[in-house]
Amino acid sequence: MKVVVLAPAYVPAHKAGGPVPGIVGAVDSLRDHQVHVLTSDRDLGDTAPYPAPHVGTVEVDGTPVTYLPPLSWRxxxxxxAALRTVRAADVVYVNSVMSQGFTVLPLVVMALTRWRGRLLVSPRGELAASALALGSPWQKKVWTGLLRVSRSAVRFGGSPTVWVVSSEREQADVTRMFPGARSAVVPERLRPVGSSPAAPRPPRGEQLRVVTVGRVAPVKGIDDLVRGLAHVRTPVRLDVLGLLEDAEHVAVVRTLVDRLPDHVEVRLVGAVGPEQVEEALRTSHLFALLTRGENFGHAIGEALRAGCPVLISDQTPWTYVGASGAGVVLDRAACGSPEAVGAAVQAFADMADAEWDARSAHAASLEATSTASLATVLRELQG
Structure with a gap:
């Protein structure tokens, strides 16, 4: 079966965050099919394309990948050529709802040419209410409205459209937006563990090291976290690892940082590679993500795997970590309270070593148990 995977970001991209390892995992599960990936020739926010060998069409881990320049007349x-590849596919797997080049254009061409096959769509968190409110809400409303009115979100290419979602939360987003749409829950895969040796964590008594991983954008709640740090009484350092995506929001965060007391240090590190992320998680005492909406939360899973306890909002699929002892979960009202956030961080700073060690052990012991994959979805469709 010929499967074309459309993805705005793919290997070697790292600035786009969690979707990339999720898509790589989906492709890996399709080894029994003829898979071709079509993706961008540059990382999120970059103006220059990747250097060789990620140019044109090349094999990445045994799969043909075509790196496409931005849409233009040139x-x-x-x-x-890419659209001809799409039209020749038996299955098209789209990894965005809003991408002009990797969703809108292909779907329009497929509809106009009366393509017949199976359409699979992973919304990658773009249908969450918090995500729909960002950027250009009216454009998103027009496009999702067109999908709803045309019934393309429910049926396309002569067969039911299948929405491949990473959690029941995201499944609810699809049902709310497109009533009657068929969906399948396939939990995401985390990035493989790197080969670099683990660095020792410094003692918490000297300075609590907190790390957050994700784009600096309103949905991630980094502003709430920084406001909370102003209420921590003991030395603390926060490293923010992620693309400084939203200039206006970055300015807000910088202003908040400038107002912090001297014993609180915040570093906006910017986008870094997977190895640097892994090292930061291994050497930090707390991972914090007060997100306003996360369809999966790869960074949370990677923090837990590294034995780093977490402080997260209740807007992720990982809320069970609170009961497991691996972390603390705050509801959105508490995330918006600097006093509540500060108290939660302070509790980790004051925690006895034995309790912190126990939470770290609980975090490292949590593993995903689902065996569902994109290949499972295709087998069910064929059966």
């Missing part, structure tokens, strides 16, 4: 030849 690039029309490359995009025409």
């Amino acid at each position: 690039a029309r030849g490359a995009w025409r």
Whole structure:
């Protein structure tokens, strides 16, 4: 079966965050099929394309991957060839709802040419209410409205459209937006553990090290976290690892940082590679993500795997970590309270070593148990 995977970001991208390892995991599960990945030739926010060997069409881990330049008249030849590849596929797997080049254009062409096959769509968190409110809400409303009115979100290419979601929360987003749409829950895969040796964590008594991983954008709640740090009484350092995506929000965060007391240090590190993320998680005492909406939360899973306890909002699929002892979960009202956030961080700073060690052990012991994969979905469709 010919499967074309459309993805705005793929290997070697790292600035786009969790979707990339999730898509790589989906592709890995399809080894029994003829898979071709179509993706961007540059990382999120970059103006320059990747260097060789990630140019044109190359094999990545045994799978053909075509790296496409941004949509333009000059690039029309490359995009025409890519769209021919799409039209020849038996299954098209789209990894965005809003991408102009990797969702809107292909779906329009497929509809106009009366393509027949199976359409699978992973919304990658883009249908969450918090995500729909960001960027250009009216454009998103027009496009999702068109999908709803045309019934393409329910049926496309002569068969039911299948929405591949990472959690029951995201499944509810799809049902709310497109009543009657078929969906399948396939939990995401985490990035493989790196080969670098683990660095020892410094003692918490000197300075509590807190890390957050994700784009600096309103949905991630980094502003709430920084406001909370102003209420921590003991030395603390926060490292923010992620693309400084939203300039206006970055300015807000910087202003909040400038107002912090001297014993609180915040570093906006910017986008870093997977190895640096892994090292930061291994050497930090607390991972914090007060997100306003997360369809999966790869960074949370990676923090737990590294034995780093977590402080997260209740807007992720990982809320069970509170009961497991691996972390603390705050509801959105508490996330918006600097006093509540500060108290939660302070509790980790004051925690006895034995309790912190127990929470770290609980975190490291949590493992995903689902065996569902994209290949499972395709087998069910064929059966």
